[in-house]
Amino acid sequence: MEEKTAAQKLREELLNTKKNGWSVVDDAMEAAIHGYSEGYKVFLDRGKTERGCVDYTVELAEAAGFVEYKRGMALKPGDKVYRVNRGRAMNLAVIGSAPLDQGVSIVAAHIDAPRLDLKPSPLYESDELAFAKTHYYGGIRKYQWVTIPLELRGVVAMKDGSVVKVEIGNHPGDPLFTINDLLPHLAADQSKRTLGEAIPGESLNVMLGSRPLKDDEGSDSVKLSVLKLLNQRYGVVESDFISAEIEVVPAFNACDIGLDRSLIGAYGHDDRVCSYAGLKALFDLNGTPTRTAICVLADKEEIGSEGVSGMQSHFFDTFVSDLCDSQNLPLKACLERSFCLSCDVTAAYDPNFAEVYEKRNSALVNYGVGLCKYTGSRGKGGASDAGAETVAYVRRLLDDRNILWQMAELGKVDQGGGGTVACYMANRNIDTLDAGVPVLSMHAPFETVSKLDCYMTYLAAKAVYEG
Ligand code: MN
Ligand code: MN
Numbered sequence: 001m002e003e004k005t006a007a008q009k010l011r012e013e014l015l016n017t018k019k020n021g022w023s024v025v026d027d028a029m030e031a032a033i034h035g036y037s038e039g040y041k042v043f044l045d046r047g048k049t050e051r052g053c054v055d056y057t058v059e060l061a062e063a064a065g066f067v068e069y070k071r072g073m074a075l076k077p078g079d080k081v082y083r084v085n086r087g088r089a090m091n092l093a094v095i096g097s098a099p100l101d102q103g104v105s106i107v108a109a110h111i112d113a114p115r116l117d118l119k120p121s122p123l124y125e126s127d128e129l130a131f132a133k134t135h136y137y138g139g140i141r142k143y144q145w146v147t148i149p150l151e152l153r154g155v156v157a158m159k160d161g162s163v164v165k166v167e168i169g170n171h172p173g174d175p176l177f178t179i180n181d182l183l184p185h186l187a188a189d190q191s192k193r194t195l196g197e198a199i200p201g202e203s204l205n206v207m208l209g210s211r212p213l214k215d216d217e218g219s220d221s222v223k224l225s226v227l228k229l230l231n232q233r234y235g236v237v238e239s240d241f242i243s244a245e246i247e248v249v250p251a252f253n254a255c256d257i258g259l260d261r262s263l264i265g266a267y268g269h270d271d272r273v274c275s276y277a278g279l280k281a282l283f284d285l286n287g288t289p290t291r292t293a294i295c296v297l298a299d300k301e302e303i304g305s306e307g308v309s310g311m312q313s314h315f316f317d318t319f320v321s322d323l324c325d326s327q328n329l330p331l332k333a334c335l336e337r338s339f340c341l342s343c344d345v346t347a348a349y350d351p352n353f354a355e356v357y358e359k360r361n362s363a364l365v366n367y368g369v370g371l372c373k374y375t376g377s378r379g380k381g382g383a384s385d386a387g388a389e390t391v392a393y394v395r396r397l398l399d400d401r402n403i404l405w406q407m408a409e410l411g412k413v414d415q416g417g418g419g420t421v422a423c424y425m426a427n428r429n430i431d432t433l434d435a436g437v438p439v440l441s442m443h444a445p446f447e448t449v450s451k452l453d454c455y456m457t458y459l460a461a462k463a464v465y466e467g
Helices: 006-014 027-046 050-063 221-234 238-243 269-283 315-325 331-335 351-356 388-400 422-426 451-466
Strands: 080-085 089-094 104-110 115-126 129-137 150-157 163-168 206-209 244-250 255-257 263-266 292-298 339-343 369-372 405-407 431-436 438-440 447-450
Touching: 027 050, 027 263, 027 269, 027 451, 050 080, 050 089, 050 150, 050 269, 050 292, 089 269, 089 315, 104 269, 104 451, 115 150, 115 206, 115 221, 115 238, 129 221, 129 244, 150 238, 163 221, 206 221, 238 244, 263 451, 269 292, 269 339, 269 431, 269 438, 269 447, 269 451, 292 315, 292 451, 315 331, 339 388, 339 422, 339 451, 369 388, 369 451, 388 431, 388 451, 422 431, 431 451, 447 451
Parallel strands: 104 292, 104 339, 339 431, 369 405
Antiparallel strands: 080 089, 089 292, 115 129, 115 244, 129 206, 150 163, 150 244, 255 263, 263 447, 369 431, 438 447
16 A cells, blocks of 8 residues: 555545445445335336325335324334325324423425326217327427327216226226327427427327217217227226326336346336335334434325415324324424425436536536525525435434435426425424435426435435434
C-alpha cells in the first residue's frame, strides 16, 4: 500500500464523492438485491391497479401475521394490524414498545399510477368496430399509449350491492386490447402537430371487437356482440358501467432489462416501487420496534391526493387516532413527534435528455435511494421543503447503516416540476422528507428502475421504522 498524499487525504475528507452502487456492494448484498427484485416483480404484476395492490397486500400481510384492525381492539407491543380504505388504500402498523406520544415512524407511498379509465358510458360502435371511450388519469404523455397491448382491470359495482371484479388480459388465453394510431403513410398532418397535440385525449379509444352478432340486422351489431360477451363473462349490462371503475393498463409484465439484469422494466414503478419497499421493510422488521411503525399505501396521488382514498383524507388520522385511543393518548401528541418518509419516485438523470437535468443535483441510476428536500415547481411551489434538521436526521439514519443514498432534484429549475404526498403529511405537523427510487421514463406505460436503487429504498424504509 502506498502512502496517501496530503491532497488525497483532503479529497477524501472534504469532497462529497459518491460511487456507482454496484462497485460498492459485496456478493451477499448483490444476491439480496436480485432476490428482493423477484418479489417486487410479482407485486407489480399482481398490482396493476390500486385495488389489485390492496388485494395482494392483504394476502401478503395476513401471511406475515397481520390482522385486520377493528376500532377498540386492545393492542400490545409487537402486534401487527392493517386497515383497508374502501379497497383502494391501506395502512399497516407494527405496534412499538414506546407509547404513541413518542411519535410513530411512517413510510408513506402511493399505489395509484397513471392510466386510462373507462368513461361511465364507454361503449360505442363506429363503422363496424367496437370501442370504449377513456378519460386518462394522472400525467400521461398520450402518444405513449397507442399501439401497445392493453388489459382491462377493475370492478363493476352492481345495484344490488355486489361487486364484480373485471380482469381481462392477465389470464392464460385471454385476449388483449389496443388503441390505434395513424400509419406513417397518411400522417403528414398529424406529424406537423406537437407531441402533446398529436394524440388528443378523445382519440384514446380502446378497440374491443370487430365481429357483428350472428343473424342480426340491427344497428350497432358489433357493440351488441361485445356486450353479449361481457354479459356472459361478468353478468353486466351496458348501464352497469356507470358504477364501474375499469382501468386500462399495459398488458406487459415486469421483466429484467439489460444483459446484466441490473434494471427492471415495468408499468407502475411510480409508486409501487416505494410501496413495496415500505411494505417489505415492515414485514421484515426484527422483533418489536421502539416506535410504532406505519406503512401508508395511498390512492389518488397522481391527481392531487384528493378524495376519500387520497392522502388528504382523514382516513390516516382516524387510523392513528384509533391507535392512540387504545393507549388513552391524544393524536396531536403522537403526530408532532412523528417522522414520515414520503416515499415516492424521483426522476433519474437520463443522458439521452441531458438538457432538462441539472446534473450536480440529479439522481443517478445505481447511486441509491434519492432524498428530495423539496419537490414542487417554479420556486418550490407546492413543496413542503423539509427542514435542514430533518434531512440531517435521515442522512445519519442511512449513513449509520451504510445504505447508499444520494440527493435528488427533479430536473432543472423552471423546466417543470411535480409533487408527492409529502406536503399533506407535513401539514399534519409531522416532520417529513421525500425519498425514493430514481426512475427512467417516469409515467410512461413502461418505466425503468435500477434493482440496486429499489433495494436501497427498502433498506432506507427499514431504517426509518427502526428509528
Ligand atoms: Mn409518485
Ligand atoms: Mn407520478
